[in-house]
Amino acid sequence: MAVTAVVGANWGDEGKGKMVDYLASNSHFVVRFQGGSNAGHTVINDYGKFALHLLPSGVFYPGVVNVLGPGVALDVRAFAEEIDSLVQRDVPTPTIAVSDRAQVLMPYHRLFDEYEEERLGARQFGSTKSGIAPFYSDKYAKIGLQASELYDKESLRSRITHALELKNVLLEHLYGKPALDVEEVLEELSAQAEILRPYVTDTHKLFVDALRADKTILLEGQLGSLRDPDHGIYPFSTSSSTIAGYATIGAGLPPYVITEVLAVTKAYSSCVGAGPFVTELEGEEAEELRRRGGDAGEYGAKTGRPRRVGWFDAVATRYGASVQGATALALTNLDVLGYLDTIPVCVAYEIEGRVTTDFPTTSLIWKAKPVLRHMPGWKTDISAARHLSDLPKEARDYVAMIERETGVKVKWVSVGPRREQTFEA
């Protein structure tokens, strides 16, 4: 049995989608265990370039079962559109199973996300407005709805009536918007129930059988350690846990089954949304890195927003890998740094005159200044490298520096966005 959690060591956008697409060829299951359609996992393979939002990145392999576990925010309309968009581009119809305990993102969650960011104005958190925060708030306030409940008409009516009592007070009196009608919401949910029907199943049972049959499972995280609500830069975090420790809960597997925690990290830093970001660059330097980063510049795969960029942050990444319990790293976007004579790396933070290598809590991160060390650059295109030995010495030294600074072995190196631009270190 091999169960690997592929999770982000940074702020998200590390290249998890690419790594999952690469590793899925040897897997039976790929599972999303948290988050929702706010993800933007870029995958570039023989079918073309895709940004996956809700579907697991194993959808390009017809033999892989792609599971949405009970921990995800299930936006049914986005789910159906995403499947259609794949099939329209000649991807074979993927095999998908949705947990009957996964909760459904309600039509009003998106509205609440939008209205709240509007209300916050300049104080907003940079939400993707996919309804994620309102969804998880309702889940834990026990006014959410599990997929299986869509098929019990009587109970559904009373649960929606109960939820709307509260929602309509907020809509009318906090946001000054029109109230929602129970019948309209029920009608929409009834349509969603039919869309979902072929996919909804008892995924707990599916995994009990899979473990017994010694199947290989990939657990695909969304965002990264620093956006985790407990361990990240709260309140500039997401609303579900991005940590491998949560993966078994959000998927529905026993906690001891994970055999590898693969933390994905970029060779530099990038971040979408608000919050403290110690190595952030400004001006020309930022523009150049942003333009050269990723597969087509550092712009959000979900939002198209320009990503904030900076140098590799060893303090944040060591912490990010540590809270994941990383057993190995996947280092992506190494090719992007090939234009630099010397490469700055943040090895410590200076906070109010004190130098620390420990990642502090949010209020102190705002005050942190990066302590930079400069590594020699390799000044060449490494995107055709297929072995560690193909890399120039300076690039190998950079990989070794990341292992030293994080205390975790780099298992995979990625030198381009395509599936084949990946090798074992």
Ligand code: GDP
């Ligand atoms: P995810 O959300 O963690 O899957 O990451 P995103 O897809 O949001 O962002 C990663 C970006 O880096 C995308 O544009 C990928 O196509 C790109 N990418 C991934 N690995 C590499 C790499 O090794 N080199 C380059 N140049 N781009 C990469």
